[in-house]
Amino acid sequence: MSYIPGQPVTAVVQRIEIHKLREGDNLILGFSIGGGIDQDPAQNPFSEDKTDKGIYVTRVSKGGPAEVAGLMMGDKIMQVNGWDMTMVTHDQARKRLTKKTEDVVRLLVTRKSLQDAVRQSMMPR
Numbered sequence: 173m174s175y176i177p178g179q180p181v182t183a184v185v186q187r188i189e190i191h192k193l194r195e196g197d198n199l200i201l202g203f204s205i206g207g208g209i210d211q212d213p214a215q216n217p218f219s220e221d222k223t224d225k226g227i228y229v230t231r232v233s234k235g236g237p238a239e240v241a242g243l244m245m246g247d248k249i250m251q252v253n254g255w256d257m258t259m260v261t262h263d264q265a266r267k268r269l270t271k272k273t274e275d276v277v278r279l280l281v282t283r284k285s286l287q288d289a290v291r292q293s294m295m296p297r
Contacts (some may be wrong), residue, residue, distance in 0.1 A: 183282040185250055190241040190277045201269060201277065203229050203235020203243055211248030218246045226250075227257050227265045229281075244283060251280035274290075 192199035207216050209225045218228040229247040232239050249257045252268045260268070269277060 183250060185280040185282050186242075187278045188238050188241050188243050188247075188281055190243065190279065192275050192277065194275075199270070199272060199275065200236065201238055202233040203238035203247065204231040205262070205269070206230040206266055207264055209259055211263040212262075218248070227238075227260065227262075232287040243279070243281065246292050247283045249279055251283055252279075253278050274296075 190201055192201055194200075205227050207213070207219070207225060207227045211225065213219045213225050214222045216222070216228060218222065218224075218230075219226075227249045229238075229243055229245055229249065232243055232245050249265070251257055252265070253274065255268055257265055257268070
């Protein structure tokens with residue numbers, strides 16, 4: 173799922189709403205990310221052509237808020253609370269996700285199975 177930076181992106185997305193778990197002063201999301209425009213896309217196991225510098229979910233904690241909400245390892249995060257995530261650094265993505273003032277994170281994600289399902293449904297029978 174690669175594209176040319178600065179060009180419009182067409183993607184099938186799923187909306188996921190994660191309610192952060194409060195543990196003392198910490199707000200827990202229950203997932204980790206990888207990628208970003210400042211990272212080497214060749215090191216990203218979810219970048220199919222090894223050029224995609226998007227933000228991907230690299231780990232989901234069992235039973236955590238992200239898993240309960242339906243987030244899956246390998247999901248590509250396209251938006252966080254309305255903010256575009258297609259051209260951000262790893263640190264910018266982390267800061268958007270972990271804002272202490274936000275108890276809920278609303279994501280738009282895409283995943284290969286969503287893209288494949290749409291492609292299949294459009295094939296002539």
